[in-house]
Amino acid sequence: MPVSLGLSIGESFADFVAESTVKNIPPQRLFLARKGLGDGLKAYLGEHLELGGQILISTNLSQFAVQKRLGSQPTFLITAGFENWLKLSRPLADDRPQMYPTREPLPVSEDHIFGIAERVQADGTIETPVSEDDLQFLASKLELLKTRTVAVGLLHSTKNPAHELRIREILEPKGFRVFCSHEFAHDALSETDRWVKVLKAASVWSAVTDQKQVIETALGEHKDKWKIRYIAHPRYENVLFDSPGLETELGVASSLLAQYPKKTILHLDLEQFLWLQDGRVRQLRVQPTTPLQKSSWPFAVYSDTQVGYEPGPMAFGKSLQPTIFDILYLRQRLETIEAVTPLLNEKSKPRILEALFTMSKEIPSKTKIDANTVAADMETALLDRINEELLLTGKKPTEILLTGAFARSLHPRLESRRPDVRFILADDAEFAGTRANLSMGLKMGSKVGNA
Amino acid sequence: MRKSWSLQYYQTEALAHFLDYLLCEIHDGTAALVLTDGRALHVHTVHPADTATLPAAATQCFQYFQLKDGEVAIGNDPYAGGTRLSDITLVMGIAFETPGEVSDVLLAVRLRFPPKISLEGKLEEEGLRIPPMPIVVKEKLNTDVLKAMAAAPNAPIDLVGRIESAVTEMMRVRQSLKQCGQDPGNELRKANFKRYFQDCHDIAVQLLHKIPLGEALVTGHLETGELTKLRLEATEERVTFDFTGTEASKNVQMSDLATLGACFSVVQTMLGQKLPANAGVFSCVQLLAPARTWVNAKAPAATARGVSDGVAFVSSLGVRAFAKLNKALAVGASAYGSGHVQFSFENNALVSSFVSDVTPGGTGAGNDHPGIDGWNLWLHCDHPKSVEEIEVKFPVQIKSVVIRPASGGRGKFPGGNGLVKTYTLTKSARVSWALEQASNKPEGADGGKPGLTAEITLQRSGSDEKEKLAAKGTVELEAGDVLRVFSAGGGAFGAPEPEVTT
Numbered sequence: 001m002p003v004s005l006g007l008s009i010g011e012s013f014a015d016f017v018a019e020s021t022v023k024n025i026p027p028q029r030l031f032l033a034r035k036g037l038g039d040g041l042k043a044y045l046g047e048h049l050e051l052g053g054q055i056l057i058s059t060n061l062s063q064f065a066v067q068k069r070l071g072s073q074p075t076f077l078i079t080a081g082f083e084n085w086l087k088l089s090r091p092l093a094d095d096r097p098q099m100y101p102t103r104e105p106l107p108v109s110e111d112h113i114f115g116i117a118e119r120v121q122a123d124g125t126i127e128t129p130v131s132e133d134d135l136q137f138l139a140s141k142l143e144l145l146k147t148r149t150v151a152v153g154l155l156h157s158t159k160n161p162a163h164e165l166r167i168r169e170i171l172e173p174k175g176f177r178v179f180c181s182h183e184f185a186h187d188a189l190s191e192t193d194r195w196v197k198v199l200k201a202a203s204v205w206s207a208v209t210d211q212k213q214v215i216e217t218a219l220g221e222h223k224d225k226w227k228i229r230y231i232a233h234p235r236y237e238n239v240l241f242d243s244p245g246l247e248t249e250l251g252v253a254s255s256l257l258a259q260y261p262k263k264t265i266l267h268l269d270l271e272q273f274l275w276l277q278d279g280r281v282r283q284l285r286v287q288p289t290t291p292l293q294k295s296s297w298p299f300a301v302y303s304d305t306q307v308g309y310e311p312g313p314m315a316f317g318k319s320l321q322p323t324i325f326d327i328l329y330l331r332q333r334l335e336t337i338e339a340v341t342p343l344l345n346e347k348s349k350p351r352i353l354e355a356l357f358t359m360s361k362e363i364p365s366k367t368k369i370d371a372n373t374v375a376a377d378m379e380t381a382l383l384d385r386i387n388e389e390l391l392l393t394g395k396k397p398t399e400i401l402l403t404g405a406f407a408r409s410l411h412p413r414l415e416s417r418r419p420d421v422r423f424i425l426a427d428d429a430e431f432a433g434t435r436a437n438l439s440m441g442l443k444m445g446s447k448v449g450n451a
Numbered sequence: 452m453r454k455s456w457s458l459q460y461y462q463t464e465a466l467a468h469f470l471d472y473l474l475c476e477i478h479d480g481t482a483a484l485v486l487t488d489g490r491a492l493h494v495h496t497v498h499p500a501d502t503a504t505l506p507a508a509a510t511q512c513f514q515y516f517q518l519k520d521g522e523v524a525i526g527n528d529p530y531a532g533g534t535r536l537s538d539i540t541l542v543m544g545i546a547f548e549t550p551g552e553v554s555d556v557l558l559a560v561r562l563r564f565p566p567k568i569s570l571e572g573k574l575e576e577e578g579l580r581i582p583p584m585p586i587v588v589k590e591k592l593n594t595d596v597l598k599a600m601a602a603a604p605n606a607p608i609d610l611v612g613r614i615e616s617a618v619t620e621m622m623r624v625r626q627s628l629k630q631c632g633q634d635p636g637n638e639l640r641k642a643n644f645k646r647y648f649q650d651c652h653d654i655a656v657q658l659l660h661k662i663p664l665g666e667a668l669v670t671g672h673l674e675t676g677e678l679t680k681l682r683l684e685a686t687e688e689r690v691t692f693d694f695t696g697t698e699a700s701k702n703v704q705m706s707d708l709a710t711l712g713a714c715f716s717v718v719q720t721m722l723g724q725k726l727p728a729n730a731g732v733f734s735c736v737q738l739l740a741p742a743r744t745w746v747n748a749k750a751p752a753a754t755a756r757g758v759s760d761g762v763a764f765v766s767s768l769g770v771r772a773f774a775k776l777n778k779a780l781a782v783g784a785s786a787y788g789s790g791h792v793q794f795s796f797e798n799n800a801l802v803s804s805f806v807s808d809v810t811p812g813g814t815g816a817g818n819d820h821p822g823i824d825g826w827n828l829w830l831h832c833d834h835p836k837s838v839e840e841i842e843v844k845f846p847v848q849i850k851s852v853v854i855r856p857a858s859g860g861r862g863k864f865p866g867g868n869g870l871v872k873t874y875t876l877t878k879s880a881r882v883s884w885a886l887e888q889a890s891n892k893p894e895g896a897d898g899g900k901p902g903l904t905a906e907i908t909l910q911r912s913g914s915d916e917k918e919k920l921a922a923k924g925t926v927e928l929e930a931g932d933v934l935r936v937f938s939a940g941g942g943a944f945g946a947p948e949p950e951v952t953t
Binding site: 080081082083084085088089092095096097098099100101102103121122155156190191192285295296297298299301377381384385387388390391392393394395396417418419420 | 460461464465468469472473622623624625626627630631633634635636637654655657658716719720722723724725726727770782814817820823824825826828831834836837838839840842843848850851852853854870873877
């Protein structure tokens with residue numbers, strides 16, 4: 001292959017790392033709100049575009065495709081009598097005690113849920129056969145809705161998938177992409193967990209298909225010279241996918257685990273903080289865009305949510321809520337991060353400090369509160385939160401490999417927080433995840449799975 | 452390292468956060484770390500009744516067995532720190548700071564199995580009673596004892612497997628705590644605990660200032676008519692829940708510690724804040740519950756209904772009392788009953804099995820919120836998780852679970868709707884049920900209309916007639932019979948728009 005391109009696509013950033021037999025191409029990062037993925041890819045490849053090669057993609061798209069309603073809206077077909085069941089089974093969105101809690105949103109619009117008159121018993125026996133006439137009628141209804149993807153979640157389909165498969169047989173020839181819940185039944189999931197999974201898969205498939213389309217359009221007339229493959233979740237043991245869906249979840253973690261087997265890795269990247277140990281992946285409780293919020297304490301604490309980079313952290317001159325990103329900005333930890341520096345707005349500093357000061361007014365301290373000190377405290381709090389992950393494993397690693405865009409700047413701070421653990425900065429730590437995509441893709445290129 | 456904004460509060464918050472994170476992932480999040488003198492360092496629960504009972508269970512086990520580092524004891528006595536017999540507590544001693552085997556803290560973990568209710572109010576009918584006993588000694592799990600327990604006719608399904616996996620989890624937490632000893636920046640030090648409790652107490656007191664001070668008296672009746680009297684007193688330092696005047700009940704009963712947990716849960720809900728649950732904060736909530744009232748029942752009273760419907764009843768009453776102190780807190784009443792139904796099957800002459808299920812009702816609406824459909828504010832951890840699981844394990848089929856239309860009260864903000872759950876049997880069984888709010892409608896507030904009451908109907912196989920059953924009872928069902936449970940709707944807030952007639 002003349003060119004091998006590792007590509008990490010997140011919600012807001014895309015990282016490119018390439019190897020070419022012709023010329024060295026330096027890594028690059030793209031802020032997707034400023035430049036689209038297709039244009040960025042075209043610009044990055046430049047004259048290499050016509051050489052062709054392979055593109056090895058990791059994306060965390062599956063983590064936000066449903067929430068951001070990316071791709072086309074799926075339709076959900078469910079055993080009649082249980083149309084409300086998924087909604088009723090949703091957990092609380094927020095575990096604070098409150099009189100008016102809200103459930104987590106459904107992964108599908110309620111108007112797109114249809115009951116199917118059918119029933120499979122717990123032993124797999126068919127009690128009420130699915131009606132062919134009903135399905136034909138349903139197909140015309142779906143056409144009117146302009147549905148592209150259909151998720152099917154029938155009771156006991158893991159015991160007997162005949163009805164789910166029959167629905168697929170009828171709908172797929174009519175142009176619908178059908179996802180069946182019995183195919184997502186690993187780990188002995190309950191029916192509602194399975195249904196959430198199949199709906200997520202349908203949404204992600206649609207979003208990834210759109211994403212792939214963008215890439216193919218950017219490759220233009222040279223499209224056929226390129227092979228586009230996706231890197232999957234570590235569960236898939238380093239198999240690449242040609243047309244993936246849910247399998248792409250945490251793809252970069254898979255690459256890092258393959259690249260650094262037996263290492264404990266702390267991946268501190270722009271969009272996600274991950275802890276990788278013994279082949280397992282854990283998302284840290286704190287993430288780069290975790291906001292500060294008021295709590296029962298007389299000062300702000302990190303919340304359990306993420307706000308992402310749209311409209312962006314306060315440091316970009318937008319938004320009103322300080323995040324971890326803003327704290328790191330105030331603490332001058334962002335200056336060496338590719339593509340991020342031009343986005344930083346010097347004028348935002350007093351605004352962030354003011355927000356921190358306002359949030360800290362309730363501190364019953366005799367000393368005068370100083371916003372800069374609060375920022376320093378919040379950085380220490382961040383290090384404490386990261387350290388908690390290390391403690392919670394119950395198995396102390398002797399050394400930890402640091403990767404990701406924040407790895408270099410946080411390295412000395414982590415070392416001083418835990419002097420009893422050796423922190424090692426990975427080579428080219430900032431792009432280590434995307435570089436791992438590349439080397440894993442080169443290594444595993446022959447193992448291609450079907451989504 | 453840190454010497455700035457109220458250093459001590461930061462360190463306290465860091466410790467509270469760490470303990471919460473440590474415990475939240477253990478077995479459905481029901482776990483506590485308790486000092487050997489009985490003070491709760493942190494309790495992470497999903498059921499209100501666990502809050503005060505878990506530390507008590509840990510302390511009792513320690514008093515009996517002086518658990519050393521790594522040793523584990525088991526128990527489920529509702530009157531020795533338990534809640535109901537189906538909730539089993541494991542307690543482990545952990546030495547994380549003191550060299551040697553003397554425990555510094557106790558880790559208590561509660562495993563929740565499906566509850567069995569006794570309509571007669573007899574504790575022995577509610578499951579296997581396990582007296583406190585050691586099960587891990589010298590790092591060895593006594594599987595013979597566990598197997599003997601599991602062989603008892605009323606033992607929960609998969610008892611041994613779940614205990615084994617819980618013990619493994621507890622060992623991991625023990626290792627994490629031991630690691631804290633090697634982390635110079637960690638706040639988990641015995642020397643810090645006094646300050647930790649005091650800081651948390653101070654924070655709670657500051658928050659209590661947001662609650663209006665004063666006294667309020669509210670009363671309510673259980674479905675079977677027993678009076679419950681609650682006098683709430685909120686001072687600058689403490690909230691007292693006084694149940695003097697409350698009657699005894701043979702139907703709904705629970706221990707005072709379960710009641711205290713419900714009261715703590717109300718305070719948290721009124722504040723809208725998750726308080727660090729430890730001895731420092733608990734000292735701000737006081738319970739006065741005369742013995743032998745249903746909120747402070749004594750052995751051998753059954754507790755399964757108390758720990759579900761009773762806890763929710765007390766919590767709802769607490770909310771009403773707070774609303775008397777501050778009208779802005781007024782809400783329509785929520786459906787507090789769990790809609791508990793229990794099917795018992797005779798598998799053979801010696802072995803019987805049972806399955807219990809609940810159908811939550813709607814919540815009450817507030818001055819700017821409608822109620823929520825099919826949600827029990829206080830007992831959502833007991834909500835059924837899977838239809839398939841019930842159908843695979845037992846000869847019951849759930850035909851449908853739908854929202855009960857217009858069951859929430861009408862009003863400016865309507866109450867949440869209840870649900871209709873329809874069961875049919877594939878084999879004969881005895882079914883028992885106990886509904887709350889089958890005769891008392893969940894009231895609306897500020898002119899809002901009440902929600903519909905709970906109901907249960909039976910339709911015999913081959914018949915079109917739907918017979919309405921009493922609020923509580925037992926009947927024999929044959930295969931093909933259909934049972935429908937209608938849970939109550941929540942009360943509305945504010946008068947509804949007048950209907951336009953032409």
